[in-house]
Ligand SMILES: Nc1ncnc2c1ncn2[C@@H]1O[C@H](COP(=O)(O)OP(=O)(O)O)[C@@H](O)[C@H]1O
């Protein structure tokens with residue numbers, strides 16, 4: 160059994176964070192484990208409260224998993240502060256883990272901050288150089304790389320600058336693109352660009368899309384897929400999950416984690 164770990168925040172509403180990650184791992188048939196960094200009181204309307212855990216609590220969860228079960232791939236989501244980023248980076252080095260996916264979560268769709276501003280520098284210096292792939296959305300890429308992204312050329316330039324920070328691959332996601340008909344995720348491995356395009360789905364129910372996408376990449380890496388192939392599967396997974404999104408609550412509802420597997424079983 161292949162094993163995937165998520166180091167992220169808990170979303171009580173179940174659409175993003177740890178909950179989205181574990182649902183995605185399950186659907187892609189890897190064994191899911193978690194180390195929680197913060198508990199959020201959250202629903203489809205937004206984040207009502209954030210309770211970060213101590214560095215010790217985060218490290219102990221990771222240690223328990225490392226000492227007994229092991230990890231084939233891991234992702235990080237909401238890390239909240241520089242101390243947690245530092246501790247997670249140390250655990251990655253200590254355990255010699257290589258399949259590291261960074262979703263640099265900063266701001267929830269409702270506007271709540273999920274990463275303290277001063278932690279961006281720790282992310283750049285400590286964690287990004289250890290990772291196999293990073294999956295920023297456009298606003299996150301703009302903050303980390305410190306440039307405006309308005310065009311495909313800008314996305315390509317930002318992707319190059321990510322590689323200069325020491326990460327091996329990058330996907331700059333297209334959910335925040337202005338094109339009303341299409342989303343384009345730009346993949347770059349330091350050598351070649353790949354443009355992953357899909358039909359833009361006209362919906363408000365996109366809570367947890369970034370979490371789900373990066374969790375799907377992590378699951379596929381845990382199963383031994385190559386990075387680019389893992390990203391292609393993740394793009395199909397998130398497209399299906401948004402197309403069959405679940406209109407729950409009164410705000411941004413969640414995506415549908417069953418959709419991808421349901422479709423594959425129909426195709427067989
Ligand atoms: N309306 C949409 N239609 C189709 N795909 C989307 C839509 N919104 C986001 N996606 C896809 O979902 C994934 C997450 O993207 P994005 O929304 O940019 O991330 P985040 O949740 O981190 O802001 C990407 O693969 C993106 O292309």
Ligand SMILES: Cc1ncc(COP(=O)(O)O)c(N)n1
Pocket residue numbers: 167168169170175176177199201236237264266267268273365366367368369370371
């Ligand atoms: C605990 C937690 N982690 C991450 C997100 C970001 O969600 P999204 O994937 O929609 O950007 C969130 N809203 N809550």
